[in-house]
Amino acid sequence: MGRDAVSSSKLEAGDATLISQNVEHIKSTTVFISGNSTVAYGQESGSLNLFGIYDTFFEIGNLELETGRLLSEEDLSNKSKVVVIGSGALTTLFGEEAKATQAVGQSITVANKKMEIVGVLKENGGSAMGRMSYDDAAFTPYSTAESILGNQANMMIVVLMDDVDNLQTGMDDITSILRVQHKLKASQADDFRIFDPGSIVGAAQSSANTMSLLLVSIATIVLIVSGVGIMNVMFVTVAERTKEIGIAKAIGAQKQDILTQFLAESVILSIGGGMVGAILGQVIIPILNKFEGWYVVPSFSGVILAFTFSAAVGLFFGFYPALKASKLDPVDALRSE
Incomplete structure (x- = not known):
């Protein structure tokens, strides 16, 4: 199924009736009005999207x-002062x-009017026609x-x-009907806007994928x-400890022992860098979350993954210097200064 949304300050409820009666392949139609409104409960308050709906x-x-319950036809006919709120609200x-x-x-104040909460919605994670959040809304x-x-x-x-x-x-049919209904001339622009919420979500997803690719x-x-x-640090370490390697081999250390020792040092160095990064991340994330539009939640699995990658980088890039150290001739190593 596809969904269209028609938005304008000049629309009327009668336009919806006209559309539903004259456009083919329509499954259902509804009208709503929306706007920002101050909502308060006790000492807590905030600005939420208020939807007037059927x-x-x-x-x-x-x-x-x-x-709880959803809104009913009786609420509409009686102009009941009731609301259903989203999970964010x-x-x-x-x-x-x-x-x-x-x-x-519970009773809350919506634009200085007392209203009763009759229901709470499950977290949706989506938005109203690709624009206003359902979760941070009152209906x-x-x-x-x-x-x-x-x-x-x-x-x-x-x-x-x-x-x-x-x-x-x-x-296309809706555009034609509304232009006639609003008595717009051919030279005049539409006084309404029609959009497909799916295309907005698709564009947002495409942007998110591009950002993810950039970050990767x-x-x-x-x-x-x-x-x-x-790798460079380990090469320098091997060069500075050549004599130490020669002594170790002279007293019985095997190639495998030297290889393991330097690989371990490389991994420890890499994990140390990962630990510094994890600590900085824990410090920076709360700062980012203070900015509007940012909400980053650190996860334990993410930290484990970071340390795993750190260890893998240490093993991969530390292998060649460690291998070089393990292959040093003990006599030549002892002669080095």
Whole structure:
């Protein structure tokens, strides 16, 4: 299935009816308005996305209930002062350790109006039509949101097509219908915007993949440079300890013993660098998380992986210097100054 979204401050609810009646291959249509609103509970407050919706919105948006109930037709007709909140909004208002069941039944203030929380949604991780986060949102009946958001509300019509192959045709038909409905001349630009949320998500995913590739490339270069540095250090170490190697061989040390010793030193040197990096990471991550748009969570598996790579780099780049040390002739080594 494909999904279109039509956004404009000049849209009307009647446009959605017109679209659903005149565009083929539509599975369902819904309308919502949205805007930022101050939400508070006790001493905690924050700015959240407030959505004024119809009861069909949750199904079209693939939103699942964690606890409580969703909005009903009765809430819409009665202009009930009730809200369903996302998982991020739950954390904002009730703290990191709050459980969804604790929030249901509580009263919060939305734009200076008392409203009751009737439900909490499961974490979605997605966004409203590729834009506003569902998790950091509060959902209230369309009729209730109209009085709260007023002229600041941005209306969107969401159209769910029966097949993704019909998406482009549907978008073209919607454009034609709205231009006629809004009485736009051929020379005038659209006073609305139609977009496919899937394309936005795809673009974001493409950017994320590019960034991941860039980071992997940088990490690879850093590993190679670090490995070459370790190799040079080990070559210098072997040169400075040539006489020591000769003495060790003279008293019975085997090639394998010398090889193991210098490999171990190379690995220890490499792991030491990895440890410094891990400590710096733990210091830098909390600083990064203070900036908006950044949220990095350190993981134990990531640290283990970093140390594993460090050890592997030490083994790989330290092998040749260690092999060279193990092959030194003890007589020549003892003669060296």
